Amino acid sequence: MNVVSLEGLKAHYINELYGAIKTTRAVDNVSLDIRPNEILGIAGESGCGKTTLLKILSSTIKPPLKIVQGKAAFHFDGKEIEFGDEAKLDEHRWRTIAYIPQGSMHVLNPVRKIRHTFHDFLEHHVDIDRKELDRRITDYLQQLGLSAKVLNSYPHELSGGMKQRVIIGLATYLRPKLILCDEPTTALDVMVQRNIVQLLRRIQKEQGNTIVLVSHDLALHANITDRIAIMYAGKLVEIASTKQIFDRPLHPYTRLLINSLPSLDGTNELTGLSGQPPVLSDPPPGCRLHPRCPYVETRCRTEEPPLRTFGDRTAACFRISDGGECEY
């Protein structure tokens, strides 16, 4: 049974500016199944709606963001919970679903000691006295490579990497089924990035969680994910296993993203992407990639390509044959 299933989900930011209503279609017609125990990557350039998608999955939607259409449900212990069923979701917050928001710098309350933040997050879920809880938290943090001193610190006293470990510790202490991770390594330096990735992988192996990992960094995805969903301008354009994505990308956007990765031998000429992704309050008609796509043909400019299935993978492009071959 899939942990999460999304069907035709649309979520828009609806802002009113000087009387005019501006709609940003940040998540537009997204269908996606998240499987148990997988690490699913969500990749794409900045501003394509990845964070918005995670906000929906973590049920932290607040105005101006609004779900305008679609079906979405969690499946926990054989029970279905629809998105928006706050009463039922509240039972699962943190125990079953943990969310690590983007930007580890501002995720912890700056005027609260780490110890108290842990108590705030765990008090509904554990029924032991504070002393024992503190001891267990200290133990757990030590497993994550943090010293006991951290518990008595304020966030500003910790380095970026330590903060991210604390946040990961908070998110995984209750061994949740589903962990939603937004850009967990951005803003950290390279060595620390690698440690954090290893830590996440280790935890996942041990606890068997399902992880949704959002990052614009394809190298990170190559490193850790099992499956990747490529997002462009609010839409999923390709979903396949990590191996398939890197061995034989079907969608032109996926190919362009991979081409813009610097290769190890330094031979690639960065034939990647030029230009900017579209503004989501006024996206282009037809395929949203067409103004930047080198393989564009006439109907791409007017018709929107549907997401099609090719064996065990999906992609949305007219220039893929029914047999799943690129015709460009």
Add this chain to the structure above:
Amino acid sequence: MKQFLLIYLAPRLVQYVVVIFIGVTVAFFAPRFSPVDPVESMMAKVEGLGMTMDPESVARMKESLKDLYGLGGSLPEQYLAFWKRAVTLDFGPSLTSFPTPVSALVKRSLPWTLGLLATALGISWLLGSFLGGVAGYFESRKWSKFLEAGAMMMYPIPYFISAIAMQILLAYVFPIFPVGGAYPFGTLPEFSLGFVLSILQHAILPGLSLVLIGMGWWFLSMKAMISRVVAEDYVTFAQAGGVSSRKILFSYAMRNAILPQVTSLFMAIGSVFSGAIITEVVFNYPGLGLLLRKAIATGDYSVIMGVIVMSIVAIASAVLILDLIYPLIDPRIRRK
């Protein structure tokens, strides 16, 4: 700790001294560059009374006036003498209430101002910040919008208009409260229950006018601050984590939004020491504001100088105290 004293405290103490030095120096020079000569205007007043004096006594009177105002001698001498007055808080005798010393007048007015203004400030800060915080957190609720509309309506009304309106309504039309004064006219201050009650009764109307106007301001600024804090990642994170909403409201949102409110509160405390002129004039309340206004109207130079120097010291001290307690409420300051 030693390092904290050195790195954190020392610069602030230096700053304190420098601010007072500059303030007092400006207070010394500003009137000396103004075209109004207090001695000449006093002489004009005396002559206006119809007294005629021979030139010799005119000269003598000018001399003694100069002495009283601290205007005798060369500029550096005057400057030193001014500092001596500021440090010993001895600004000489008042000229309109001659020979009562300025310090006695200030000592008489200060408790009224502090009692009324500081209390009103405290109440309006607490109520305004609390209501603004809760209303900001529950922004989409009806009662929140209702409160904001109330604050927005109160806010643009000039204070003297609302003060006079309240006075007319609650002292003349419905004579619930006394029209003015700090205690019944003709009684002498004494320490008895009846007198204390009558002080309270006299303070309610001016206090209420201050609390209402102040609350509107604290409400709006706290509400604006909360809406910004609520969008912060740590609030979203706590919400995703199922932290109880009461805890998010108080320990996450309010706790962070209150920091700038505390800063503004101390700025406001500093200005209490120059009195609330409009309040005290409208309600004839015998505080520093009324004293200052009378002194300006009668050209009582020594009193003006005394009140100005005192409020410079008060504002600088409030800032210093704020700097000292701020590390207690914002842990981020402690380390730097």
